[in-house]
Amino acid sequence: MMGEARLTVPLEESDHVQGPAGVPLELVEYGDYQCTHCLRAYPIIKRLQQNLKSRLRFAYRNFPMTQQHPEALNAARAAEAAGLQGRFWQMHDMLFENQEYLDYESLLQYAAELRMDVNRFARDYRSQKVEDKIREDFESGVRSGVNGTPTFFINGLRYDGDWSFYSLFQVLQEVEAGTNV
Amino acid sequence: MSLLQKGTPAPSFKLHATPDQELSLEDFRGKNLVLVFYPADWSPVCGDELAVFNEVLPMIRRHNAELVAISVDGTWCHQAFKESRRFGFPLLSDFEPKGEVSRNYGIYREGDGESGRALYVIDGDGIIQWSYLSPVGINPGAEGILKALESIPVKEEV
Numbered sequence: 523m524m525g526e527a528r529l530t531v532p533l534e535e536s537d538h539v540q541g542p543a544g545v546p547l548e549l550v551e552y553g554d555y556q557c558t559h560c561l562r563a564y565p566i567i568k569r570l571q572q573n574l575k576s577r578l579r580f581a582y583r584n585f586p587m588t589q590q591h592p593e594a595l596n597a598a599r600a601a602e603a604a605g606l607q608g609r610f611w612q613m614h615d616m617l618f619e620n621q622e623y624l625d626y627e628s629l630l631q632y633a634a635e636l637r638m639d640v641n642r643f644a645r646d647y648r649s650q651k652v653e654d655k656i657r658e659d660f661e662s663g664v665r666s667g668v669n670g671t672p673t674f675f676i677n678g679l680r681y682d683g684d685w686s687f688y689s690l691f692q693v694l695q696e697v698e699a700g701t702n703v
Numbered sequence: 704m705s706l707l708q709k710g711t712p713a714p715s716f717k718l719h720a721t722p723d724q725e726l727s728l729e730d731f732r733g734k735n736l737v738l739v740f741y742p743a744d745w746s747p748v749c750g751d752e753l754a755v756f757n758e759v760l761p762m763i764r765r766h767n768a769e770l771v772a773i774s775v776d777g778t779w780c781h782q783a784f785k786e787s788r789r790f791g792f793p794l795l796s797d798f799e800p801k802g803e804v805s806r807n808y809g810i811y812r813e814g815d816g817e818s819g820r821a822l823y824v825i826d827g828d829g830i831i832q833w834s835y836l837s838p839v840g841i842n843p844g845a846e847g848i849l850k851a852l853e854s855i856p857v858k859e860e861v
């Protein structure tokens with residue numbers, strides 16, 4: 523179930539990460555805020571985090587499928603712009619929880635609800651810095667063998683199996699125990 | 704029959720891209736060409752595979768390359784599929800005689816009557832530079848294609 527594809531760009535400073543470094547399990551998701559499969563994965567990740575607690579480090583990278591999902595890129599911009607005000611994960615959750623409403627007016631409203639400086643948010647949303655971050659995520663995903671959204675990497679290897687809660691939970695436990703080769 | 708290997712001249716083909724337009728291997732002379740064989744329009748895995756290639760098209764085109772996808776579906780089916788998914792590349796119909804091009808490329812699945820999930824990178828002289836056959840349920844992603852395109856020496860502009 524672990525594929526031959528590898529994460530070519532390891533987690534770095536600019537990544538959005540939950541959980542401490544140096545823990546046994548690292549899960550990286552390449553996702554798209556307008557993708558319904560990613561929405562399905564969203565509570566599964568939360569449940570994995572609750573169960574594995576500080577043994578799991580989770581990171582999210584952008585892989586907007588812009589032709590299929592016309593609002594995916596704007597949603598990714600909103601999350602990255604929120605990140606510049608320390609609110610990446612709050613916006614990330616907000617976007618998945620309101621997936622039907624990803625138009626610009628809604629994004630501004632989310633920024634306001636998260637008590638962000640909305641003018642700065644609107645500026646950052648259009649900035650080169652945010653655009654570059656999303657493109658770098660996308661390209662690192664392509665170079666790592668991302669083959670659709672969501673794609674997961676467990677400790678640097680692409681996970682090709684079923685990603686229901688129980689399957690992922692079991693695989694993560696096996697990886698931690700060293701019994702999954 | 705099996706996957707054709709690097710260094711083999713690519714078998715020529717001429718297939719319908721739309722009900723009234725055909726594309727042939729020779730049309731891509733001087734350009735690198737990525738051929739994506741896939742089992743069927745509308746099936747979930749193919750959809751994702753082609754959607755990823757669609758997003759990666761700008762990265763592919765930086766290498767003087769074009770991409771076309773081939774399955775045994777007919778042109779009307781292809782047309783509807785392409786419009787629905789907003790693909791920016793042609794879908795060719797290996798429809799009549801059914802599967803002939805897929806057979807020539809060694810990846811036709813006789814029992815299923817479909818093309819296998821295979822990728823070919825062909826250089827501007829029509830020589831295969833890279834080929835890959837995926838397990839049917841697994842979507843290959845675009846990394847292998849990009850690596851292959853990067854390894855093709857750039858010809859000097861004439």
